[in-house]
């Protein structure tokens with residue numbers, strides 16, 4: 001009698017498919033959805049932005065998400081090992097992606113720590129009447145390079161809490177740590193955040209806010225920068241080409257419906273993002289209504305200022321301010337935290353696989369080093385400057401470069417595109433046709449290269 005091996009795989013795995021899907025949604029839905037998307041859409045053509053956004057989602061976002069899945073699921077390693085298995089000398093592509101994760105993690109954690117402080121402040125509306133002075137002077141102490149006790153309390157303590165929590169989850173591992181956290185928090189986030197959006201929609205002035213967000217400015221479509229913004233948003237938001245989805249799918253069981261899960265994740269992520277746009281702009285419409293100005297006259301409609309200056313001002317004006325503030329900043333913390341876990345697991349598993357480190361030493365090492373750097377940077381005001389620079393380089397240049405290198409490498413260098421396509425089709429119900437190869441081997445890298453050149457030229461000028 002021949003015996004078929006039923007030995008369990010040594011690799012850690014998700015316990016169920018929904019665990020994988022929720023974790024992937026947890027990684028995708030993050031600060032990028034709440035904190036980045038509404039402002040980017042508003043500044044990049046409003047309603048017209050939906051066209052480049054959808055184009056980016058369909059021509060690059062979903063196809064590259066599938067590519068990440070295929071690489072991780074077939075090669076069964078996080079980025080460096082997975083690329084090494086595709087070709088010996090290609091490990092560097094994986095390390096490049098791992099480097100991006102490390103850098104982004106350092107500042108991403110800081111924004112979560114700020115949100116955590118604001119979560120606490122929401123109970124007393126501590127920012128008072130002048131939220132701008134509060135954020136810049138009292139909270140970040142801009143203009144004061146010394147580490148003061150206030151900054152330690154506002155930023156360093158929550159940062160330490162964030163990092164200790166991440167390290168704990170990583171030590172618990174994929175199924176007992178990451179999966180459990182996402183199973184609990186993602187449904188909670190969806191419910192809490194939906195409640196927030198409904199509340200915002202019922203505020204006076206909400207429709208003005210929505211008009212400001214969705215009125216199409218068609219001439220934006222001829223602006224290459226708008227297209228670049230759409231592609232960058234999709235990459236960041238779906239967490240693709242960073243090696244994270246490679247890691248997450250490498251923990252997926254061998255028989256798993258990969259492409260269908262991918263569609264669920266992409267759809268959930270974009271829906272959440274658009275929901276966030278609706279919620280944020282309804283609330284801004286309310287602020288404009290209170291101040292009797294047009295939404296376009298409001299200042300600070302994007303980035304950290306939107307979240308930590310403009311939004312607190314909105315909250316203060318609202319009936320039931322405390323609850324709204326608590327749920328809003330609570331959502332940011334949860335959404336950010338589940339993404340931060342994914343950033344860090346990419347790095348710590350890369351070290352585990354490369355150097356044979358155990359899970360706990362790798363988690364403590366990676367979390368400890370990133371944590372120390374982020375505490376050191378963000379306890380002084382240099383962090384705010386670093387945040388901007390890193391956002392430019394890691395998120396725009398870094399990830400686009402990574403996507404180009406990865407697609408060209410797979411399709412044209414090792415010529416494994418069709419092998420990976422057949423791999424996904426063998427396990428999935430949603431079948432990929434040859435069109436997928438055209439997208440990842442032609443359309444996406446070609447467009448991304450134009451974008452990259454344009455970006456570099458604009459940075460040099």
Ligand code: PHE
Pocket residue numbers: 027028029030031032033104236237238239240242244339340342343
């Ligand atoms: N997708 C996350 C967000 O939207 C950010 C992220 C990027 C997470 C890259 C992991 C990797 O906020």
